[in-house]
Each structure stands twice: as C-alpha cells, then as structure tokens.
Amino acid sequence: MKEIVRVAAGQGFWGDDLDAPRRQVEGGQIDYLMLDYLAEVTMSILQKQRERDPSLGYARDFVGAMESILPAVLDREVKVVANAGGVNPRACAEAVRSVGAQRRGSKLRIGVVTGDDLLGRLDDLMAQGHALANMETGEALSSVRDRVLSANAYIGSNPIVEALHGGANVVITGRSTDTALTMAPLRHEFGWGAESWDQLAAGIVAGHIIECGAQCSGGNCLYDWKSIPDLANVGYPLVEARADGTFVVTKHPGTGGRVSVPTVSEQLVYEMGDPHSYITPDVIADFTTIRLAQDGENRVLVSGIKGRPATDKLKVSVAYRAGFKAVGTLVYAWPEALEKAQAADRILRERLDRLGLKFDRVLTEFVGANATHGALAGDRHDAPEVQLRFGVRGSDRAAVERFTREIAPLVLNGPPSVTGFAGGRPKVEEIVAYWPALIDKSVVKPKVEIIS
Amino acid sequence: MKIRLLDIAHARSGDKGDTANVGVIALQPRWYDVLEQFVTRSRVADHFRGMIEGDVERYELPNLNALNFLLHGALDGGGTLSLKTDAQGKVYSTALLRMVIDVPDAEAKRLALPAVR
Incomplete structure (x- = not known):
C-alpha cells in the first residue's frame, strides 16, 4: 500500500x-x-x-x-x-x-x-409510488412531469x-x-x-x-x-x-x-x-x-x-423547462445617474403595462447602486454611472420576446445621458430549472463496464 | 465600541437552490467568540430585512472559527430561475461583512478589536 x-x-x-x-x-x-x-x-x-x-x-x-x-x-x-x-x-x-x-x-x-440516469424509468418509478417531491417546496414531480428534460441520481x-x-x-x-x-x-x-x-x-x-x-x-x-x-x-x-x-x-x-x-x-x-x-x-x-x-x-x-x-436515500437532480426570461440593460451617467435610471424603470413598467404584457416576475436592479447589496449599500445618489438592469420571466415566450423590443427605444425617448446599449436587444432564454428530490437507494443500481 | 464585521472577519458565500449560505470566519481565532456572541440569527435576519424572503438559520463551527448562515428565499428563486445579478449568492458574503456590532468597550479593548473607522 x-x-x-x-x-x-x-x-x-x-x-x-x-x-x-x-x-x-x-x-x-x-x-x-x-x-x-x-x-x-x-x-x-x-x-x-x-x-x-x-x-x-x-x-x-x-x-x-x-x-x-x-x-x-x-x-x-x-x-x-x-x-x-x-x-x-x-x-x-x-x-x-x-x-x-x-x-x-x-x-x-x-x-x-x-x-x-433515471429519465427512462421516471414514469415507472412514479407509478411505484416514488413521488420525487421537490426538497425545497414539497411539491410532487407529477406537477412538472411533462416538462422534465433529465433526471439523474x-x-x-x-x-x-x-x-x-x-x-x-x-x-x-x-x-x-x-x-x-x-x-x-x-x-x-x-x-x-x-x-x-x-x-x-x-x-x-x-x-x-x-x-x-x-x-x-x-x-x-x-x-x-x-x-x-x-x-x-x-x-x-x-x-x-x-x-x-x-x-x-x-x-x-x-x-x-x-x-x-x-x-x-x-x-x-x-x-x-x-x-x-x-x-x-x-x-x-x-x-x-x-x-x-x-x-x-x-x-x-x-x-x-x-x-x-x-x-438510505440518494439525491436526484431533475431538470425541467420552466418558461422564459430576458434581461435588458442601459447605463445612465452622472449627474443624477440613479434618478435617471429609476425614471427609466418607471417608464418601462408603464409601457409594459400598457402593452398588456403579463409576467410571473419583473425585477429591476440598479447596478452601481443596489444590485448586490441592496439597501445595505447606502446612498448612491452621486454615482458616476448606474446601470439599469431590468429582467422579466414568464411562461409566455411572445411576451418575453415583446419585452426585448422595449429597451432600445428608451435611448431616444426616455431620460437623458444614456449609453451602453451596443450589445443589441436582450436575448430570450428558455429556463431549465433544477428540481432536487430524494429516492430510495435500493432502486438505483449503478453499473460498471471496462473498455480497453 | 462599534465594530464592523469586515474588520474582524472574512467570508465566502454560495447557493443551494433559493437559499444563500454565508460562512463568516474570524480573522483571529480569539475573535470567534465575538462573532458567536454578537452576530446572532436575529441580528442577521434584521440586517438582511427586505433583501431575503425567508428565515435565517445559524450554525457554529468553532473548529474553523466560523459561523454559517443560511439565508432562505435570498435568490429570487435561485439557479436559472433567478433574474438577479447575484443569482448564485456569491456576494452575500461581503453584504454581511457590512454589519456593525456593538461590543462592550472593556471586551473590545481586551481583544484589541479594531473600531469602525
């Protein structure tokens, strides 16, 4: 040894x-x-x-x-x-x-x-009573079964x-x-x-x-x-x-x-x-x-x-389709960079409302002011620049797609001193979310083969 | 005496789903007791009020001179669902180090704790 x-x-x-x-x-x-x-x-x-x-x-x-x-x-x-x-x-x-x-x-x-790999066995396992409930929410996997992409112990x-x-x-x-x-x-x-x-x-x-x-x-x-x-x-x-x-x-x-x-x-x-x-x-x-x-x-x-x-359990990682998201950004410069970005945020929300677009989640962050430390960052009203970072998430791809067209117009029709839009329209991303679950160890049988 | 955590500890954070964890480690072993005594679960929950949606849990690791905090509901759904810049909770660590605690003067002096500048 x-x-x-x-x-x-x-x-x-x-x-x-x-x-x-x-x-x-x-x-x-x-x-x-x-x-x-x-x-x-x-x-x-x-x-x-x-x-x-x-x-x-x-x-x-x-x-x-x-x-x-x-x-x-x-x-x-x-x-x-x-x-x-x-x-x-x-x-x-x-x-x-x-x-x-x-x-x-x-x-x-x-x-x-x-x-x-449990993907091919998923329906059998569920039929045998393995609920594969989400470890965080307790929800049974059946609620997202038709959107599952992969399942691995x-x-x-x-x-x-x-x-x-x-x-x-x-x-x-x-x-x-x-x-x-x-x-x-x-x-x-x-x-x-x-x-x-x-x-x-x-x-x-x-x-x-x-x-x-x-x-x-x-x-x-x-x-x-x-x-x-x-x-x-x-x-x-x-x-x-x-x-x-x-x-x-x-x-x-x-x-x-x-x-x-x-x-x-x-x-x-x-x-x-x-x-x-x-x-x-x-x-x-x-x-x-x-x-x-x-x-x-x-x-x-x-x-x-x-x-x-x-x-006597193994953790299982299930991935499933969970809608769409897109994040758009614009940069506002001093003076009153934060106030300009905040005004742009209000305008954007009003326009999305007027278009009748519905999302599960809309999140605004002001990078340079509060994106990582929230209110703990204190007063950032004299920041040299602030990035407006605006994200939406929802099950309707068309709504998310439509949102991505609403960022660029703000450059000409919103608050002043704006830049940083050279990257073009935000991309719509399909969300593949993670579903952690447990399963009885006895039903997972690892196999080993040696290839030479 | 007012003490800022940044001056007496270092930290690293990460994620598990929609929960962020922050491990806070005393810069000097003798300062661990200060962390244990003053950086309580409720103090941390107050610190992050408005930033996280769920509870805070605290675990002690005196062997590493460290505390581990779990911040539940901290990541806007977490992983790929999150719209946050810090979707994986990587910098909750330094957000916690902004905390200022109040340590009795005698104890602060005995331990040579650096006062807030």
Whole structure:
C-alpha cells in the first residue's frame, strides 16, 4: 500500500481553465487527476445536446483534456476520474478511446459508470409510488412531469472504486457526486471499508476542498486578497492523503496562488448547509470536527474528521423547462445617474403595462447602486454611472420576446445621458430549472463496464 | 465600541437552490467568540430585512472559527430561475461583512478589536 496518495483537481466546473489538467499532471508528482464537470444545470444542457445528436451529451472539453494528458496517463500511470460522462458516459468513453487509439501501444482501460440516469424509468418509478417531491417546496414531480428534460441520481464512490479495482486507468461517470471523484481513489488505494466512516468522511472533505479547483488555493479568496501572488499562474490544488484519513492540501511548486488555513477555510464553508451533516451517498461527514493547521508554506494539514452512516436515500437532480426570461440593460451617467435610471424603470413598467404584457416576475436592479447589496449599500445618489438592469420571466415566450423590443427605444425617448446599449436587444432564454428530490437507494443500481 | 464585521472577519458565500449560505470566519481565532456572541440569527435576519424572503438559520463551527448562515428565499428563486445579478449568492458574503456590532468597550479593548473607522 502506498503511504501517501496524491489526488489533484484539474477542473472545478465545465468551463474552467482548459489548461489546468495538463498543468496538474506536468507540474509535479500525482497519482490521480480528478475532473469535476457537472454543475446543477449541466445535465439538462447535455440532455438537450443528446436529443439533437445521440452521440453527444457529455462534456466535450474532457476529450481535449485527455489528449493533453495522455502521455502522463500512459507513461507515468496517472489515473483519471471524471464525471465528464454527463448523460452519455458511453459516448464519452468512445471519444476518449479514439483519442487513445491515435497513440501506438496505448493501454487505456476506461471504466464507464452508468445507472444514474433515471429519465427512462421516471414514469415507472412514479407509478411505484416514488413521488420525487421537490426538497425545497414539497411539491410532487407529477406537477412538472411533462416538462422534465433529465433526471439523474447522484451516485457515490462504490462504482468508481469497482472500476479502479477492475484495472481502469480512466474512470468516466455520469452524475456521480463531486466529492466521490476524490474519495473513491483513496478508498481504492487504502482499502477503506464501506463502514470506515471517519476515513470515508475525510475523503469527502478532501473532495469538497478541491472540487472547485483553485477556489481553495487563492482564487476568489477574500482573506488578504491583494497579497495573493500570481493568480495568472494559479496553482490548482491537490491532496496528499494517508490511510488514517489525514491529508495535506497543497499545490505544485512554482505556481501562483496560496494554500493557507484562511484559503482552505473559505472553501470549506462554501455552499455549506448544516455543517454537522454533510450528506453524501457514502457517509455523513461532520464539518464541525475538521482541524486545520499550517504545515509549511502552501501546505495545510487536515485532520480529526468524523463521519457516520449514510442515509438510505440518494439525491436526484431533475431538470425541467420552466418558461422564459430576458434581461435588458442601459447605463445612465452622472449627474443624477440613479434618478435617471429609476425614471427609466418607471417608464418601462408603464409601457409594459400598457402593452398588456403579463409576467410571473419583473425585477429591476440598479447596478452601481443596489444590485448586490441592496439597501445595505447606502446612498448612491452621486454615482458616476448606474446601470439599469431590468429582467422579466414568464411562461409566455411572445411576451418575453415583446419585452426585448422595449429597451432600445428608451435611448431616444426616455431620460437623458444614456449609453451602453451596443450589445443589441436582450436575448430570450428558455429556463431549465433544477428540481432536487430524494429516492430510495435500493432502486438505483449503478453499473460498471471496462473498455480497453 | 462599534465594530464592523469586515474588520474582524472574512467570508465566502454560495447557493443551494433559493437559499444563500454565508460562512463568516474570524480573522483571529480569539475573535470567534465575538462573532458567536454578537452576530446572532436575529441580528442577521434584521440586517438582511427586505433583501431575503425567508428565515435565517445559524450554525457554529468553532473548529474553523466560523459561523454559517443560511439565508432562505435570498435568490429570487435561485439557479436559472433567478433574474438577479447575484443569482448564485456569491456576494452575500461581503453584504454581511457590512454589519456593525456593538461590543462592550472593556471586551473590545481586551481583544484589541479594531473600531469602525
């Protein structure tokens, strides 16, 4: 057994730095590269792509990433775990295999994890009494069933561990949890049992810390932010884990950013709910037990983590069509920038009323005055400029479309000193909303196959 | 003595549906008790009155010198439904750090808390 296993993060979301995976495998020694591509609404975007072309539906950036790291995977035995499979893990594996095939003597063994996709089973599941009620509102899924685009259970570390045991050097999953991508390699290497609650929880905490990429190594860090060096060359994080469940968060030498107790603390509280119960399919981790200590420059030692048995449910992410929205903006300049923008807002609302347009929601923000901090921002009546930001949302596409024609006229027929309209008319966007639900673990059966 | 949170804490925020979370972390470990004592659930609910529609919950993480607040109904529906600039609650963190708390002078002096400038 290895004494230390190094898992590096190379992607915090689909759209993150394209070069980070390569920099992670070339910048120093690592054993595993984990790549997280899936945010809450990503699955529905991928589902739409698969509807148009059955060979799509996965994070295509991953194929480019694999190309850039192929030498490391084949020659230095770095293993890759990624949830890039989206709603089509097999197609993703095929695309990666053809990248590997370009290299002679390629020994890619691709583990494909499926079984998270519940879309085809949805009606059966509902007929069997699984209400898939919205965790926030309690509403049953039947109320939006005809508008559902995708439905995926968040699956845990088991199938990834199984793929690694089966000799895979690349594991591609669909909607596995972000944290499992880090925890599974540690479980595989250290042989942690399914009831080693503290170690499993430690693996989850390690995953939580690095799953947002550089957000734990100096990116988006408020603490002493001006002193954080060389963000242009920010080092993505990695963990050096031990079998006892302790680990060090660090980054490669010669990279920018910072790994310190404050940078890691900020990431630990990111998107946190009840810290006593960070619920995953494998274990419930208690974030109030985490101990952090600086362990040299750009090294933070994490220890003390406690876990307890998981629940008998899995979270399900359902995406459904939820109407249309559009947001228009105009910029008003000093003097009385805010008053001008407020006048424009009143005029616009009156015109929309006169047109008889009905929306579920109309929201006005004055960027530069109140958009992010509301009334807490205090008096901004002398602002050099204020952006009027006007959004509408509703089920009637035509009404939203009509709204988008009402912004530009204000430039000539509204309050003065207005600019910033060069982007043209606002775009109408179809809203794909997120419906979180729970389902019995027993009905979701992840499958693993190995393609070589 | 009036103390501004920005001078004694840092913070990060994020989202879960229509709920924003704000984790507030003391800049010095010995200042955590001040956060715990004065940055109460009701004080935070007052601070955000008019900005959020639901309740506020508070959790303590003394191990990280941090408090975690859940601000329900903070994101205009959240995710893709939201029309807000800050649809994912990324900057509720600094909005909370605008809060000014009143700490008894003796305690403020003992802990060398920086007064509001």
